[in-house]
Amino acid sequence: MAHEFRGRIAQDIRDSVPDWEPYREPQAPDGAPNVLYIVWDDVGFGTFDFFGGLVRAPAMRRIADAGVRFTNFHTTALCSPTRSCLMTGRNATSNGMACVTEITNGFPNSNGRIPMEHANIAEVLVERGWNTYCVGKWHLCPSEEANMASAKRHWPLSRGFERFYGFLGGETDQYYPDLVYDNHPHEVKQTPEQGYHLSKDLADRAIEFIRDAKVIAPDKPWFTYLCPGAGHAPHHVPREWADQYRGVFDDGYEVYRELTLRREIELGIMPEGTELTPVNPHGEPYALGPGGTPWPAGEFVRPWETLNDGEKRLFARMAEVFAGFVSYTDAQLGRVLDYLTESGQLDNTITVVVSDNGASGEGGPNGSLNENNFFNGVPDDMADNLRHLDDLGSPKTYNHYPTGWAWAFDTPFKYWKRWASYEGGVADPMFLSWPAGIRAAGGIRHQYAHAIDLVPTLYDLLGVDPPETVKGYRQSPLHGASLRGVLADPAAPDPRDTQFYVMLGTRGIWHDGWHASALHPPAPSGWSSFDDDTWELYHLREDRAEARDLAAEHPRRLEELKRLWAQEAERYNGLPLDDRTAIEIFSTPRPQLSGARDQYVYYPDCADVPESVAVNIRGRSYTLAADVRLDTPEARGVLFAQGGRFGGHSLYLLDGRLHYVYNWLGRMEQKVHSPDRVPIGDHILSAAFRADDRKDDGLTVGTLTLRVDDREVGTIRVRTQPGMFSADGEGLCVGRDSGQAVSADYDPPFHFLGGTIRRVVVDVSGQPFADLEKQASGAFMRD
Numbered sequence: 028m029a030h031e032f033r034g035r036i037a038q039d040i041r042d043s044v045p046d047w048e049p050y051r052e053p054q055a056p057d058g059a060p061n062v063l064y065i066v067w068d069d070v071g072f073g074t075f076d077f078f079g080g081l082v083r084a085p086a087m088r089r090i091a092d093a094g095v096r097f098t099n100f101h102t103t104a105l106c107s108p109t110r111s112c113l114m115t116g117r118n119a120t121s122n123g124m125a126c127v128t129e130i131t132n133g134f135p136n137s138n139g140r141i142p143m144e145h146a147n148i149a150e151v152l153v154e155r156g157w158n159t160y161c162v163g164k165w166h167l168c169p170s171e172e173a174n175m176a177s178a179k180r181h182w183p184l185s186r187g188f189e190r191f192y193g194f195l196g197g198e199t200d201q202y203y204p205d206l207v208y209d210n211h212p213h214e215v216k217q218t219p220e221q222g223y224h225l226s227k228d229l230a231d232r233a234i235e236f237i238r239d240a241k242v243i244a245p246d247k248p249w250f251t252y253l254c255p256g257a258g259h260a261p262h263h264v265p266r267e268w269a270d271q272y273r274g275v276f277d278d279g280y281e282v283y284r285e286l287t288l289r290r291e292i293e294l295g296i297m298p299e300g301t302e303l304t305p306v307n308p309h310g311e312p313y314a315l316g317p318g319g320t321p322w323p324a325g326e327f328v329r330p331w332e333t334l335n336d337g338e339k340r341l342f343a344r345m346a347e348v349f350a351g352f353v354s355y356t357d358a359q360l361g362r363v364l365d366y367l368t369e370s371g372q373l374d375n376t377i378t379v380v381v382s383d384n385g386a387s388g389e390g391g392p393n394g395s396l397n398e399n400n401f402f403n404g405v406p407d408d409m410a411d412n413l414r415h416l417d418d419l420g421s422p423k424t425y426n427h428y429p430t431g432w433a434w435a436f437d438t439p440f441k442y443w444k445r446w447a448s449y450e451g452g453v454a455d456p457m458f459l460s461w462p463a464g465i466r467a468a469g470g471i472r473h474q475y476a477h478a479i480d481l482v483p484t485l486y487d488l489l490g491v492d493p494p495e496t497v498k499g500y501r502q503s504p505l506h507g508a509s510l511r512g513v514l515a516d517p518a519a520p521d522p523r524d525t526q527f528y529v530m531l532g533t534r535g536i537w538h539d540g541w542h543a544s545a546l547h548p549p550a551p552s553g554w555s556s557f558d559d560d561t562w563e564l565y566h567l568r569e570d571r572a573e574a575r576d577l578a579a580e581h582p583r584r585l586e587e588l589k590r591l592w593a594q595e596a597e598r599y600n601g602l603p604l605d606d607r608t609a610i611e612i613f614s615t616p617r618p619q620l621s622g623a624r625d626q627y628v629y630y631p632d633c634a635d636v637p638e639s640v641a642v643n644i645r646g647r648s649y650t651l652a653a654d655v656r657l658d659t660p661e662a663r664g665v666l667f668a669q670g671g672r673f674g675g676h677s678l679y680l681l682d683g684r685l686h687y688v689y690n691w692l693g694r695m696e697q698k699v700h701s702p703d704r705v706p707i708g709d710h711i712l713s714a715a716f717r718a719d720d721r722k723d724d725g726l727t728v729g730t731l732t733l734r735v736d737d738r739e740v741g742t743i744r745v746r747t748q749p750g751m752f753s754a755d756g757e758g759l760c761v762g763r764d765s766g767q768a769v770s771a772d773y774d775p776p777f778h779f780l781g782g783t784i785r786r787v788v789v790d791v792s793g794q795p796f797a798d799l800e801k802q803a804s805g806a807f808m809r810d
Contacts, residue, residue: 055156055248060461061376062157062250062485063367065360066113068106068164068259070353070456071386073284073438078456079291080436081275081283082350086361087458090378094460095470095514098296099571101477101537102384104445104452104530106197106259107139107166109383109478114147114167114252116482116493116505118527120600121145126531126550127197129170129639130612136600139169140181146497148482149187152250155491160236161188163229163254165195170639171617175212184210192232193254198398201225201256201263201352202422203671203766203775205635205757212634214765219422224265226255230359234366241370253363257356260389260398260427262349264420269344269351276346279331279339280435281306287438295471297439302574304441306330306434309546316548317556325391325401326442326548328431337413338393345394345428348420349436374462377488379481382455386436388443390427397673397693398427403750404551404609405692422767425673425693439572447530448544450573464488465514472513475521475537479507487511506599527595532557532606536592540568543588553608562589613750625792629667631762631784638751641669641759646727646749648793650715651678651687653761654785657707662781665773666712667789669759670752672767678714678787679764680705680779681772687714687733688770689745696770699733701740711736716745725749761787 034046074080077088078096102109107127108119115122122145125137132138141147149159161183168181173195183191192208199205202219206212217223233253240247276283284303291297307327309315315322334342367373389401396412396419419426433443437451446452457476459465486493487509495502508522528535532552535544545560564578564585578585596602605612619640627642642649653666660683668677673693679686683704689697705712711734718729726746733741757766762784763776 053154053156056490057246058375059156059248059489060464061248061372062152062489063363063376063378064113064250064252065378065380066110066164066252066254067380067382068254068256069384069387069444070258070382071433071436071438071443071451072440072454072456073287073291074258074353074386074436075456077294079287079294079296079438081287082353084353084357086357086364087380089361089364090380090460091458093462093468094378094458094465095467095472096296097457097459097472097474097476099473099475100381100455100457101453101475101526102382102455103478103528104384104447104533106164106383108530110167111141112478112507113381113383113481114149115141115145116148116479116507117145117503118479118506118599120529121503121506124167125529125600126605128166128168129197130615131169131617132605132615133617134603136602137605141167141186143498143500144503146494146500146502147187148485149250149252150497151187151486151491151494152489153187153189154497156247158240158247158249159188159190160233160249160251161191161193162233162236162251163193164197164256165191165193165254166197168195169617170196170637171619174637174640175634176620176640179210182207182210188252190236192236193229194256198259198261199225199256200261200422200425200671200757200766203757204228205766224263224355226257226356226359229253229255230362233363238366253360255356255360258349258353260387261425262345262352262420262427263422264348264352264355266420268355269348269420271354272347272350275350276343277339279343280328280431281331283435284438287435291439297571301439301572302570303439304572304574308441316552316554317559320552320554323548323552324406325430326388326552327392328434329392329429331431338409341413341416342394342429342431344416344419345390345426346432348426349428349432351420375464377459377461377464377485379457379459379485381457381478381481384444385440385446385452385455386433386443387427388430388433388445390429390433392430394429395427397425399425399673399750399753400692401427402609403674403692403748405749408694411694422672441573445531445549446533447528447549448533448535448547450567450571452530452533453528459514461488467514470517472517474510474513474519475523475526475540476510476513477507477523477526479505480510480522481507483507484510525591525595527592527599527601529596529601529604532604534592534601534604536588536595537567538588538591540566541584541588542567542573543585543592547606550606551609551612552606553611554606557604564588609750625790627789629759629761629787629789631779633761635758635760635765637758638669638753642789642791644716644747644789644791645751646718646747647791648716648718648729650713650790651787652711652713652790653678653787654711655782656709656785657705657782659781660704660707662705662779664779664781665760665762665764665777666779666784667759667761667787668764668769670769671757671764672769674748674752675757675769677764677769678712679770679773679777685712685733685735685740686770686772687731688772689731689747690769691746692748695746697731697743697745698770699731699741699743701733701735703740705735716747718747
């Protein structure tokens with residue numbers, strides 16, 4: 028609320044009385060606690076050792092042992108939607124976050140833009156005297172606005188945070204991350220060979236942000252939203268951390284589930300009598316959907332006994348690498364806790380730790396050396412994966428474990444991330460401590476809770492009343508309820524009695540201990556025909572693992588829950604349901620700052636252009652034409668690069684010769700180069716791809732022609748990727764190759780030296796080269 032000036036103004040300042048109150052910075056109440064909000068990524072319920080799993084996390088255990096573990100906490104089954112709930116206290120579909128920000132569809136429930144009427148907790152606390160810091164993964168900005176031309180209205184600094192250091196999208200390379208510092212791109216100078224890893228970098232930055240303010244205002248509280256990339260793919264970790272788990276997973280995921288459930292029961296996390304559901308509870312892949320639509324090939328587990336010895340070694344190593352990644356990141360977060368302890372801040376810090384969804388099944392039944400295969404709808408090559416077993420976790424891979432481990436790390440539940448219809452997608456670890464304010468060390472709570480309940484809980488603990496307006500916008504009511512009563516009393520009732528779920532075509536509803544779920548695999552299943560779905564019914568108070576479907580025994584209750592789902596979906600913008608295929612999703616037009624055009628012009632020394640707003644060459648003919656001046660026959664370096672080691676293309680000079688490479692999903696570098704050196708002088712150096720009229724096994728193929736001016740100097744047949752080079756991260760740049768190199772021919776960034784790049788034109792009109800050359804030359808002259 029604005030303060031009225033209460034001083035006195037006279038002609039002479041000597042006769043006037045000042046009043047500083049309207050101009051003071053907001054001040055938190057004396058002794059107000061700090062808030063450390065740690066959000067893990069894709070860490071399933073049965074992962075951490077203190078939740079029954081086999082992955083060691085001593086720093087997180089410190090928090091859990093000092094506070095309360097929640098065994099019945101739920102999320103939305105996917106990253107952006109959950110994070111929107113964790114920040115606003117409202118349902119994801121009301122936040123415009125029915126899915127991740129990269130695949131929004133333009134409806135009120137799925138547009139990737141949290142409305143200003145749903146202020147996040149940082150926007151509220153910063154106006155009440157807390158410093159606010161965001162470190163790590165954001166993923167609450169639409170991908171088409173994650174660029175240097177956007178208004179940045181949904182970047183952290185526009186949504187209540189005073190400092191930001193992290194990545195805007197859903198994932199990033201842990202050795203070569205795509206980082207933003209406050210509102211500008213940030214290039215990491217250190218290499219993995221020099222010891223760089225993003226988890227360490229984020230911990231360093233969190234400590235730095237807090238310390239920078241504390242030396243000035245020791246008593247001012249802070250809110251730090253700390254979100255490491257672990258355990259989202261890529262599972263990158265120094266080898267010695269993965270090696271700590273040698274042999275731990277050799278008996279396979281079925282055995283892991285048995286051991287973990289036993290430990291969960293011993294710890295009091297799961298009740299006696301909890302049953303394990305069978306592998307592939309809905310059977311092997313078979314025709315099940317409407318019209319005989321097959322069960323999606325990626326949504327099942329290969330039983331361990333059916334694997335050969337090489338596959339067992341590969342799958343076990345993938346789990347070792349993931350576990351090492353989590354433990355390494357835990358150690359870095361432990362350094363943050365150590366700093367808070369040494370500086371006397373930890374006791375008066377409310378620390379909340381969650382995972383944003385269940386373990387990830389995006390590696391498919393065979394796991395992956397390159398998670399981008401999943402987003403391109405291309406299966407992994409098992410023989411190739413086995414050859415690279417020793418590279419797992421290194422910069423040479425973008426790896427992800429198979430669905431069997433997702434199923435295991437979600438013990439005792441079935442299915443995994445993206446499945447909002449089953450506990451495996453939405454039941455996650457959550458624990459909270461506040462030594463100075465909550466006397467419940469080592470406590471366990473079994474009451475139902477959801478991500479939307481944490482903001483109301485924090486407001487309650489901080490003594491903050493949800494404001495009626497924020498930044499001039501009248502606020503909507505919070506959808507969640509405070510867990511403060513549950514923290515104080517293990518016998519307290521559930522704070523709410525209903526929660527609806529919807530995600531990528533899956534749906535379910537929890538009400539008073541019962542859970543109804545529609546059997547419908549998530550996008551990109553393409554099933555549609557939602558009215559034909561079979562619904563299942565589970566009594567979670569007696570059957571947390573959803574082992575016993577009671578639909579036939581309680582048909583009336585099931586129908587009531589189905590009607591309740593429809594009411595909640597209408598109330599919270601739950602429709603439309605979207606289970607489209609990957610091609611349908613990624614071909615959806617999204618708003619752009621500049622309209623579609625046939626020619627794009629790029630320059631050296633500019634920030635990387637994210638793929639979401641760069642020229643789209645997928646499935647079409649294109650020409651890259653670089654206008655250059657070469658001052659020496661030894662000129663070398665990248666003229667144009669897009670993507671990186673795991674998918675991309677690059678035009679470059681090496682040994683005086685012109686080269687082009689199309690790197691197909693990191694598996695195959697399709698190369699062509701000029702036989703002779705390019706002479707000194709002015710040139711247009713180009714690579715023109717002409718797509719065939721017919722596809723080859725669903726993939727666009729064609730002929731790539733390399734030219735120096737109007738002279739053809741080489742050709743090659745090229746197979747192109749159906750999807751994006753990178754879901755997030757490495758973009759398009761001129762004069763260098765940022766991040767990991769597209770080609771093994773050079774080390775990044777391979778800056779262009781020995782001349783001048785004036786500009787690069789990318790043409791997607793499909794016109795013959797002769798016509799393009801004239802137009803491109805004209806563009807060069809006009810620019």
